[in-house]
Amino acid sequence: MISKTYSPQEIEDKWYQYWIENRYFNSQPNPDKVPYTIVIPPPNVTGVLHMGHMLNNTIQDILVRKARMEGKEACWVAGTDHASIATEAKVVAMLKERGINKRDLSRDEFLGYCWEWTHKYGGIILQQLRKLGASCDWDRTRFTMEPNLYDSVIDVFIDLYEKGDIYRGHRMVNWDPQARTTVSDEEVMMKEVQQKLVYLRYDLESGDGSVTIATTRPETIMADVAICVNPNDVRYQHLIGQKAIIPLINRAIPIIADEYVEMEFGTGCLKVTPAHDTNDYELGKKHNLPIIDLLAEDGTLNEKAQILVGEDRFVARKKITKLLEAAGNLVKIEEYKSNVGHSERTNAVIEPRLSEQWFLKMKRLSKPALENVMDDTIQLIPPKFKNTYRHWMENVRDWNISRQLWWGHRIPAYYLNDGTIIVAKSKREALRKAQHEYQLFALTEEDIRQDEDVLDTWFSSWLWPISVFNGIKEPNNADVNYYYPTNDLVTAPEILFFWVARMIIAGYEYRGAYPFKNVYLTGIVRDKLGRKMSKSLGNSPDPIDLIEKYGADGIRTGMLFSSPAGNDLPYDEKLVEQGRNFCNKIWNAFRLTQGWEVSSDLPAINQLAIDWFEAKFNQTLTEVLDLFTKFRISDALNAVYKLIWDDFCAQYLEMIKPEYQQPIDAATYAATLDFFDKLMRLAHPFMPFITEEIWQNIAERAEKETICLAPFPQPGATNLELLADFEVLFEVVSAIRNLRNSKGISPKTELPLAIRTDSEARYLRLDSLVRKLANLSDITYVKEQVEGMSFLVRSDEFFINLAGDIDVEAERETLLAELKYTEGFLDSVVKKLSNERFVQNAKGDIVEKERQKQADAEAKIVTIKEALVRLG
RNA sequence: GGGCUCUUAGCUCAGCUGGUUCAGAGCACCUGCCUUACAAGCAGGGGGUCGGGGGUUCGAAUCCCUCAGGGCCCACCA
Numbered sequence: 001m002i003s004k005t006y007s008p009q010e011i012e013d014k015w016y017q018y019w020i021e022n023r024y025f026n027s028q029p030n031p032d033k034v035p036y037t038i039v040i041p042p043p044n045v046t047g048v049l050h051m052g053h054m055l056n057n058t059i060q061d062i063l064v065r066k067a068r069m070e071g072k073e074a075c076w077v078a079g080t081d082h083a084s085i086a087t088e089a090k091v092v093a094m095l096k097e098r099g100i101n102k103r104d105l106s107r108d109e110f111l112g113y114c115w116e117w118t119h120k121y122g123g124i125i126l127q128q129l130r131k132l133g134a135s136c137d138w139d140r141t142r143f144t145m146e147p148n149l150y151d152s153v154i155d156v157f158i159d160l161y162e163k164g165d166i167y168r169g170h171r172m173v174n175w176d177p178q179a180r181t182t183v184s185d186e187e188v189m190m191k192e193v194q195q196k197l198v199y200l201r202y203d204l205e206s207g208d209g210s211v212t213i214a215t216t217r218p219e220t221i222m223a224d225v226a227i228c229v230n231p232n233d234v235r236y237q238h239l240i241g242q243k244a245i246i247p248l249i250n251r252a253i254p255i256i257a258d259e260y261v262e263m264e265f266g267t268g269c270l271k272v273t274p275a276h277d278t279n280d281y282e283l284g285k286k287h288n289l290p291i292i293d294l295l296a297e298d299g300t301l302n303e304k305a306q307i308l309v310g311e312d313r314f315v316a317r318k319k320i321t322k323l324l325e326a327a328g329n330l331v332k333i334e335e336y337k338s339n340v341g342h343s344e345r346t347n348a349v350i351e352p353r354l355s356e357q358w359f360l361k362m363k364r365l366s367k368p369a370l371e372n373v374m375d376d377t378i379q380l381i382p383p384k385f386k387n388t389y390r391h392w393m394e395n396v397r398d399w400n401i402s403r404q405l406w407w408g409h410r411i412p413a414y415y416l417n418d419g420t421i422i423v424a425k426s427k428r429e430a431l432r433k434a435q436h437e438y439q440l441f442a443l444t445e446e447d448i449r450q451d452e453d454v455l456d457t458w459f460s461s462w463l464w465p466i467s468v469f470n471g472i473k474e475p476n477n478a479d480v481n482y483y484y485p486t487n488d489l490v491t492a493p494e495i496l497f498f499w500v501a502r503m504i505i506a507g508y509e510y511r512g513a514y515p516f517k518n519v520y521l522t523g524i525v526r527d528k529l530g531r532k533m534s535k536s537l538g539n540s541p542d543p544i545d546l547i548e549k550y551g552a553d554g555i556r557t558g559m560l561f562s563s564p565a566g567n568d569l570p571y572d573e574k575l576v577e578q579g580r581n582f583c584n585k586i587w588n589a590f591r592l593t594q595g596w597e598v599s600s601d602l603p604a605i606n607q608l609a610i611d612w613f614e615a616k617f618n619q620t621l622t623e624v625l626d627l628f629t630k631f632r633i634s635d636a637l638n639a640v641y642k643l644i645w646d647d648f649c650a651q652y653l654e655m656i657k658p659e660y661q662q663p664i665d666a667a668t669y670a671a672t673l674d675f676f677d678k679l680m681r682l683a684h685p686f687m688p689f690i691t692e693e694i695w696q697n698i699a700e701r702a703e704k705e706t707i708c709l710a711p712f713p714q715p716g717a718t719n720l721e722l723l724a725d726f727e728v729l730f731e732v733v734s735a736i737r738n739l740r741n742s743k744g745i746s747p748k749t750e751l752p753l754a755i756r757t758d759s760e761a762r763y764l765r766l767d768s769l770v771r772k773l774a775n776l777s778d779i780t781y782v783k784e785q786v787e788g789m790s791f792l793v794r795s796d797e798f799f800i801n802l803a804g805d806i807d808v809e810a811e812r813e814t815l816l817a818e819l820k821y822t823e824g825f826l827d828s829v830v831k832k833l834s835n836e837r838f839v840q841n842a843k844g845d846i847v848e849k850e851r852q853k854q855a856d857a858e859a860k861i862v863t864i865k866e867a868l869v870r871l872g
Numbered sequence: 873g874g875g876c877u878c879u880u881a882g883c884u885c886a887g888c889u890g891g892u893u894c895a896g897a898g899c900a901c902c903u904g905c906c907u908u909a910c911a912a913g914c915a916g917g918g919g920g921u922c923g924g925g926g927g928u929u930c931g932a933a934u935c936c937c938u939c940a941g942g943g944c945c946c947a948c949c950a
Contacts, residue, residue: 002909004909004910005910005912006910006912190946190947197950213950214950215950216950217950260949261949261950262949262950264949265949265950266949266950269950270949270950271950272950273950277948277950278948279948279949279950280948280950281948282948338949338950339947352948384876384877384944385876385945387875387876387877387945388875388876388877388944388945388946389945391874391875391876391945391946392945392946395946395947493944493945496945497945528883561884561898561899562884562885562898562899564885564886567884567885568943569884570883570884572883572884572899574883574899574900575884575898575899577899577912578898578899578912580912581910581912581913582912583912584910584912584913585909585910585912585913587909587910588909588910588912588913589909589910590909591909591910592909592910593909594909595908595909634885635886638886638897638898641898642897642898649909649910650914653909657909660908661908734915734916737915737916738915738916738917740915740916741903741904741905741915741916741917742916742917744904746905746907747905747907747914747915748907822893825892825893828892829892829893832891832892832930832931835930835931836930837929837930837931838891838930838931839930840930841929841930841931842891842930842931846891849891850891853892853893856893857893
């Protein structure tokens with residue numbers, strides 16, 4: 001027999017396999033259909049599925065599945081990102097465990113390990129997505145380092161270089177001493193750090209006096225090239241032009257003046273260290289100061305430091321403070337909080353460092369990307385992100401795209417021995433170019449050397465929506481022409497600038513069109529303490545464990561129950577439990593229908609209930625469709641949840657359910673299964689597995705039929721009047737149950753009901769339903785008040801006569817409370833209506849509504865008063 | 873430091889362009905039920921002066937100002 005609880009495991013595997021075998025998720029350009037495309041935000045190739053992916057990909061799957069059911073040519077492209085720095089770090093760590101040092105390997109050897117690693121772990125996350133039910137076209141799976149995509153990146157680099165947008169520059173960059181590479185501005189996170197502000201005395205060369213500066217970086221004093229004061233600072237006028245001696249190494253440096261210096265900060269004297277501070281660098285340029293770089297690429301002091309050579313910068317900081325103290329140059333130390341840049345990848349403190357790097361000019365490129373978001377050609381959801389987006393785009397700076405790494409797209413720049421740069425696809429082509437452009441025919445491949453660096457990961461991901469369709473290399477191929485621009489992008493706000501903005505830029509540059517119409521920004525999944533879920537904190541449950549425990553449908557719905565766009569999702573296993581319970585509820589409703597014996601001899605007695613649910617379904621469906629257009633996926637799910645649980649299960653099924661072991665009439669049965677069919681189709685995008693299982697079982701299905709391709713329901717007319725009548729019905733039933741509860745009367749005990757109403761017809765129509773839902777023995781209509789417990793619904797009065805069981809006091813209290821509330825309410829309405837300005841100013845039918853309220857309240861008060869009189 | 877945003881029941885959130893039968897939902901909680909679809913369930917219930925203050929208005933959770941406290945983004949005071 002069918003299991004009492006829904007058990008997802010075998011069902012999910014069975015259907016996923018069925019879907020894949022029948023290629024329902026595969027897509028080809030089809031001129032007869034409207035394309036609907038989503039490209040997945042490619043997870044890191046060696047990554048493992050985490051809760052953020054779960055949320056993100058569930059939303060994408062919902063959108064894709066709905067589009068597919070709506071008859072669109074739905075195409076969800078999956079893939080992975082080589083994640084240059086992240087993967088390289090992992091491989092380096094892996095090698096270290098094996099006792100291998102990256103520096104002992106050749107580039108090719110190292111890349112060999114990277115590929116080995118990629119092949120070993122590369123498929124995992126995509127396999128995990130299948131568990132979730134993701135309906136990707138897996139045949140289209142792409143990887144940012146596969147040949148076509150690799151070449152696309154190289155082509156784009158060359159193109160932008162030739163357009164003059166890419167240049168090589170000696171600049172201050174963000175240096176990550178741990179990864180020993182530069183990182184872009186966006187990869188630097190500022191964190192507030194408790195530091196020590198050290199006050200140091202520099203003696204004047206003249207021997208006559210001294211100057212005291214404040215610094216957080218005493219270990220860099222050996223790289224000082226000046227001391228700077230504000231020219232308006234009266235305290236220091238006499239110093240300008242003099243020289244000061246750097247302590248410990250006794251080198252003389254000039255004292256200069258610049259308005260950049262804040263007089264209020266520290267002592268108002270600044271040590272200028274151009275190699276190790278961005279501002280100082282600018283200052284140095286302005287005043288023609290030399291540059292002394294005393295840090296090696298791993299963050300240790302080099303021989304330029306003269307002392308403490310080889311020490312790590314932080315160790316050196318402590319040691320030099322001691323040395324300075326011993327030398328008598330330490331004036332004082334203050335605790336000081338300031339923001340320090342950290343590497344997003346390694347969390348190492350970023351070192352401003354001068355070096356030769358490749359840059360992409362952003363100003364021209366970002367213009368259309370800014371405009372088209374601001375005018376909603378591309379829509380950000382929620383729109384509040386427009387502001388931050390604009391701010392970033394308006395202040396965008398050139399993008400440092402070179403990385404001192406090996407795993408990635410190697411920069412296609414070649415150098416001749418004299419330093420001449422040639423950008424070309426290959427060494428051979430570089431040679432040819434050199435020979436022709438510079439008439440250097442004697443040149444051989446031996447004479448040219450390729451740039452050792454690779455490109456920033458995002459320099460490949462920004463092409464993703466184009467390159468997955470090979471639109472860079474073959475701009476007019478059928479795929480890219482059909483699928484591009486894509487429709488929706490679902491991603492985390494954290495990478496709005498890293499990725500989204502740059503894809504938009506690339507889209508306009510290389511396709512002349514936006515890459516996607518809508519950007520749905522999900523929130524961050526957090527734990528109960530509000531911390532972001534992360535591997536390092538160990539506060540994230542393993543999604544695969546959760547799927548095994550609760551089923552994929554349970555997680556999908558659980559995560560979405562409370563997840564409006566842009567809002568963080570405070571994860572609680574309770575949510576997933578609720579999702580699982582929802583599946584179980586559906587399962588048991590299904591089980592109910594399976595147990596019925598169907599009789600075609602019985603009269604069709606449930607037409608009213610059927611009409612009502614039809615109306616309710618249409619009403620909710622209309623609402624759901626509207627919510628989808630606004631990307632309010634969470635609200636849409638909640639509407640479906642209520643429709644199924646409250647309206648279908650709690651109300652409709654209870655109304656039409658035959659007595660135990662009694663048959664059901666054929667008409668009701670057919671209607672009910674039809675509802676089930678529609679409900680499953682409506683719910684399918686949210687919960688693909690259980691809906692397929694049930695949908696396949698409630699009717700004979702043809703070979704290879706699937707709910708995945710069944711039409712999404714379309715709303716019919718909603719009978720509002722009927723819905724309103726049923727609202728009254730539910731209130732009456734609810735009131736009777738309430739009475740039972742408070743009087744301790746079993747739901748099994750049949751009760752007689754008397755109704756005193758002006759609209760008898762309405763109740764007559766609902767008669768049998770009230771009787772069934774409230775378990776009544778009899779319903780009578782009365783003109784006067786009668787004996788019994790009474791209650792009010794709207795302006796109608798109800799009596800249940802159970803001899804000797806009336807608690808007069810309690811009933812009076814209830815009535816008095818209701819009277820008080822209604823009178824208060826009436827008062828406010830009357831007050832409002834007697835206010836001339838209200839009657840004059842209120843627009844539309846608001847005044848009319850108020851008058852109706854007044855009439856209703858007055859009628860109700862009369863009824864209550866009568867009831868009170870009756871009670872004596 | 874600049875910009876954006878948020879503060880509604882114990883928790884997570886809805887409440888659009890202002891109109892008291894809108895103060896809501898889910899979860900949690902309390903009470904009663906193992907009522908043959910479902911205890912992963914059923915029936916019922918309590919709970920918030922909508923962060924504080926001021927203003928606009930006939931009328932404000934909904935608009936404006938201000939204060940307090942969160943969050944996010946951007947930012948080179950050593």
